[in-house]
Amino acid sequence: MQSGQQPGGPATPRRPRTATPAPRSGGVLTLPRLVLAVIGLLVLAWFIGRRPAVDPTDAATAAQTIAPADAAPATRPQAHVVHGEKSTTLADIGEARMSLQEQGDALRVEGGVGRNFANDLKALLDATPSVRRIDITSGGGYAVTGLEAARIVRRNNLTVRVRGYCASICVALWAAAAQRQMEPDAVIGLHQRNAQCDALPSPAREECHYQDQFATEHDSSYRAWLQAAGFNQRLLDLQARTASEDIAVLAAPQLWDNGVDFSVVGRDGTRMGRAEVERFLAAKSARH
Numbered sequence: 001m002q003s004g005q006q007p008g009g010p011a012t013p014r015r016p017r018t019a020t021p022a023p024r025s026g027g028v029l030t031l032p033r034l035v036l037a038v039i040g041l042l043v044l045a046w047f048i049g050r051r052p053a054v055d056p057t058d059a060a061t062a063a064q065t066i067a068p069a070d071a072a073p074a075t076r077p078q079a080h081v082v083h084g085e086k087s088t089t090l091a092d093i094g095e096a097r098m099s100l101q102e103q104g105d106a107l108r109v110e111g112g113v114g115r116n117f118a119n120d121l122k123a124l125l126d127a128t129p130s131v132r133r134i135d136i137t138s139g140g141g142y143a144v145t146g147l148e149a150a151r152i153v154r155r156n157n158l159t160v161r162v163r164g165y166c167a168s169i170c171v172a173l174w175a176a177a178a179q180r181q182m183e184p185d186a187v188i189g190l191h192q193r194n195a196q197c198d199a200l201p202s203p204a205r206e207e208c209h210y211q212d213q214f215a216t217e218h219d220s221s222y223r224a225w226l227q228a229a230g231f232n233q234r235l236l237d238l239q240a241r242t243a244s245e246d247i248a249v250l251a252a253p254q255l256w257d258n259g260v261d262f263s264v265v266g267r268d269g270t271r272m273g274r275a276e277v278e279r280f281l282a283a284k285s286a287r288h
Contacts, residue, residue, distance in 0.1 A: 084245040107133070192241075252274075
């Protein structure tokens with residue numbers, strides 16, 4: 001997560017405004033780019049800078065292979081941490097593509113949480129009050145705009161569905177939703193925020209590291225969203241200790257094991273139970 005924002009018929013019914021209060025604002029928690037790579041068995045990989053992206057739908061299969069369905073919950077690995085490299089250049093997060101789907105009931109969001117993400121999201125929701133759900137695929141971006149977007153999601157009482165992957169500050173948007181959904185092969189990615197201090201020249205680099213010590217309000221705001229969604233202390237600790245250049249990958253079974261409140265749905269919106277999800281992932285793994 002990148003620190004700071006440098007980065008004539010009847011009226012359409014509006015969304016209900018009955019969402020619970022949002023955590024207090026704050027926020028610096030993002031990362032430049034989430035990409036997925038195939039290395040041996042398919043695993044989700046996080047790299048900073050220029051890396052080729054590959055099929056994100058293989059990530060959950062990889063996560064499932066490290067957590068067999070017949071393993072006891074207490075002994076299942078809780079995540080697979082993929083190690084990346086520290087960035088030596090400042091990341092420039094592009095703007096996500098946002099498009100209306102399902103006759104205006106759903107908003108498809110693909111790409112980074114850029115500088116204008118929250119403003120673009122608000123404008124689209126204001127112009128299309130029929131939207132009830134956001135379908136998102138994102139590796140994160142700028143924390144300031146991401147946390148503001150999370151508050152917009154909460155105020156509008158929206159459902160957020162993860163397609164493929166949602167990592168870094170994207171997880172705040174998912175956690176803030178009135179209802180959280182993910183497709184069976186989707187994954188969530190957690191790590192520390194990234195102030196990008198090491199990409200700055202001296203003496204700005206040293207000053208950045210000094211100022212970064214006092215950015216606790218941003219961290220607490222992000223963690224508040226996670227806690228509200230049911231992320232337990234184990235997952236909060238995992239997020240806090242996973243370096244910003246790395247990513248801790250969690251598929252649906254690991255999230256369920258750790259108390260996260262969400263549902264899994266197929267592409268057609270049909271709800272899937274845990275046994276069905278694990279069969280789906282096992283079958284996908286076998287195909288590879």
